[in-house]
Structure formats: C-alpha cells, structure tokens
Amino acid sequence: MALRMGWKAAGAAALAAVGIASSAQAQTPEDIARLDRFSRDRGRALALTHQLAPPISSGTPERLVQPERLWVCKGTQPGLPIYSSPDRTSAPMGVTQDFVATSGATVGGFVQVMGYNGRLGFVPANSLGPYINTVKPGVQCTVEGLRRRDNSPVFGFH
Structure with missing residues (x-):
C-alpha cells in the first residue's frame, strides 16, 4: 500500500512538472529590453559606489575636519553629471x-x-x-564635516 502511494505521488509530481514546463515561454523582445534596462541601472548604481571613499577600518570614531566655509546638503536627481567647471561641455568628474x-x-x-x-x-x-528622504519622510540631511584623508564630505541624516 505504501509503495503504491509513493508511485501515485511520484506520478502527480511528474504531471505537475510537465504542466509547469509546458507553460514556460520564450523571452520576448520586451522582456530582453527590460532586462537590459535593469542591467544599465545596476551599472549606474555600482558606479556611484566606486566614487565613494572606502570606510574607516578602525573601531574608533572618525575625527572630522570642519570646512572653512558652510556646506549644506541639497537634494537632487541621482545619476546627473558633476562637471569639472560651470559648463555642460566640461568633463564630468562624477555623478550625483x-x-x-x-x-x-x-x-x-x-x-x-x-x-x-x-x-x-x-x-x-x-x-x-x-533633500527629501523617500524612505523615512522628515529625515534631514546635513554635512557633518570633511574626512581628514581626502576632504570628502560626511553626511548625517537626522
């Protein structure tokens, strides 16, 4: 009896697998275009992380330098070029x-x-x-100071 139940369960699983396989479809040009767009977006996101300074390796708090002038945090659209001079034809030095x-x-x-x-x-x-925090509304962005090693800004979100 137990052996017969095993064969019945195996047969049901095989039928389910055939049903799933027959409903699979080839990728359409729209699917391929969507996947290409996802890949490009992911590439842009990775490019953003490569321009950031690596984290401090020690467990002690980082001592920041206060800038000579006031720097404030402003919101912008991600992925816009940061130009090396005030001219759209100048070389981009990074993205926002x-x-x-x-x-x-x-x-x-x-x-x-x-x-x-x-x-x-x-x-x-x-x-x-x-600056508008879309994850946690009401959070404000500030420039806390500059890193000693490269003068990169340190942002605080409060």
Whole structure:
C-alpha cells in the first residue's frame, strides 16, 4: 500500500512538472529590453559606489575636519553629471546621488558642489532642491564635516 502511494505521488509530481514546463515561454523582445534596462541601472548604481571613499577600518570614531566655509546638503536627481567647471561641455568628474554638498556659490547657472571624493565640481542650479528622504519622510540631511584623508564630505541624516 505504501509503495503504491509513493508511485501515485511520484506520478502527480511528474504531471505537475510537465504542466509547469509546458507553460514556460520564450523571452520576448520586451522582456530582453527590460532586462537590459535593469542591467544599465545596476551599472549606474555600482558606479556611484566606486566614487565613494572606502570606510574607516578602525573601531574608533572618525575625527572630522570642519570646512572653512558652510556646506549644506541639497537634494537632487541621482545619476546627473558633476562637471569639472560651470559648463555642460566640461568633463564630468562624477555623478550625483540623491543628495549633494553645496556651498551655494552660483556661476553662470551652475552651483558649486563638493563631489563625494572631495573634489569641487558644478551641477546646474535648477537640478537642486530640498533633500527629501523617500524612505523615512522628515529625515534631514546635513554635512557633518570633511574626512581628514581626502576632504570628502560626511553626511548625517537626522
């Protein structure tokens, strides 16, 4: 009796597997385009992480340097180029995340920002606005200071 039940269960599993396999479909051009878009988006996200300074390896708190002038955190669209000079034809030196450190200095429609690697660059003034945390509304972004080793900004979210 137990042996017959085993064969019945195996037969049911085989029928289910055939049913699942017959419902599988080939990828459509739309599926392939969607996967390509996901791959490009993932590549952009990885590029953002490569321009950030590596974390401090020690367990002691990092001592920050206070900047010579005021830098504030502003919201922006992720993936926009940070230009090396206030001109759209200048070489990009990085891309934005959803926040940047800015001094507020404006030159020809561009605002000076501090790149995530500590270098100064420019973004179009109309691309900045208040920082809005989409995960936890009400959280504010601040520039806490600069890292001693490379002058990269350290952001705080409170």
